[in-house]
Amino acid sequence: MHGCHQLSIEVKTYGESQVITPVLLHDGDECILVDCGYPDSIPQLKQAMAQIGYPLERITRIIATHHDIDHIGSLGALKRLLPDAVIIAHEIEVPYLEGTLKSQRQEQAESTLPVLPREAVPAAEQFIALLASIEKVAVDHKVRHGDVLPWCGDPEVIHTPGHMSGHISLYLPASKTMIAGDAVVIEDGELHIANPQYTLDLEEAIASVRRLMSYEIDHLICYHGGSFQGNVQDALRALVKRYSTTKRTHKEAE
Template sequence: MNHVHLLDIEFEQNGQKQIITPVLLHDDNHTILIDCGYPDFLPLLEKAAQKHGILLESLTAVIVTHHDMDHIGSLAALKRTYPQIEIIAYESEVPYLAGSKKSLRIEQAEATLDDLSPEEKPHAEAFIRFLESIEPANVDRTVSHQERLPWCGGIEIIHTPGHMPGHISLYLLESKTMIAGDAVVASSGKLEIANPQFTMDMETAIRSVQLLLTYDTRQLICYHGGLFVGDARQALHQLIQAHTTNGLSEK
């Protein structure tokens, strides 16, 4: 039997309460974690998994949707603590996760420095230092678009670039569940593009949303916003329509 567990992790950042939703997949032989939060989140992950009766010692793999700090911050610590796990990521993400190429998020932040005011620049520089402090981790297995992993009832890899070029979403064939990562976020009963100011290519991000619509999705899980309550397909349509309309009005 296959299970999908949402690990809603509450924490405080910059004085504000936030929630992220890594996902734990579990069957008779495999326990797979999708994304792993910020640095030092290992105790939070362990506690959240235990609420579902699962110990992270049973982890067999961690699948990374992309190399943003809130998705990979505890990746190296996980591997060090549970060395049996297989780290899995999209092929183009490998050098960023391993630290052999500069994070695209660092490049993006550095590109804004000259345009910032003297008051804003220290905050941006501190953000860059934080990104630079994230411990690298080597990928054990790469995946490609539409590759199917045989675990937990079948997991299809969907390349959904835009937020980042190597971003992936995951479709669980047995339960018809879409794990969207940061392709979309759920907020106030609607789906939106995740952090538009950080989205590297908005047009590509919208095409990725259109790609998600080609799947028969019964439930949709966002890293930010958790399980979407409502008609996910209709909400995806509305998101595409809103951005298409805005695009036309701007021309």
């Protein structure tokens, strides 16, 4: 018997509240946490897990969908608390999580400094320093597209780059559940590309949405927005059409 639970966690960033949605997968022996929030999110994680009857200490594996700060900010602290927990990530993500390469988000932020208005530079530099301060963690288990993890309902790894190059989503075949990470987000009840202005490769991000469309999905869980309400295939199709139309309009304007 296996289960899938959303852990809705309210956090404050830059003075504003937002809700993020890590996911807990479990069976008789394993308890897998998918993403773990911003730095200092462990108390909220612990409380959210307790509400569904699972102590934090039950976690046996942690999957990082990608290395953005809101997904792996507490990963180092969790690993210190749970030294036997196995850290899982796509092979492309490994050097960023382990610190042998600079964060892609940090490089992106640094590249904007020369073109920012002078008054915006201090906030950007503060953000860059925050990204640089994220604790680095060794990855124990590298995965690729199509890998099936033999625990908690046999989730299939889906490489969904664009938002970041090593981003992954997870598909649970028995319940037809897609854990999308940041491949898509929910805003005002609609699916969107996550922060398109900060997406590293928008073309890849749209191609990743098309990849999700090849799966039969009854339940879609987004890290930002939680469970999607409605026909998932229709919503994904509308998202691709919307961005394709925008792209075509921009080309015609040129």
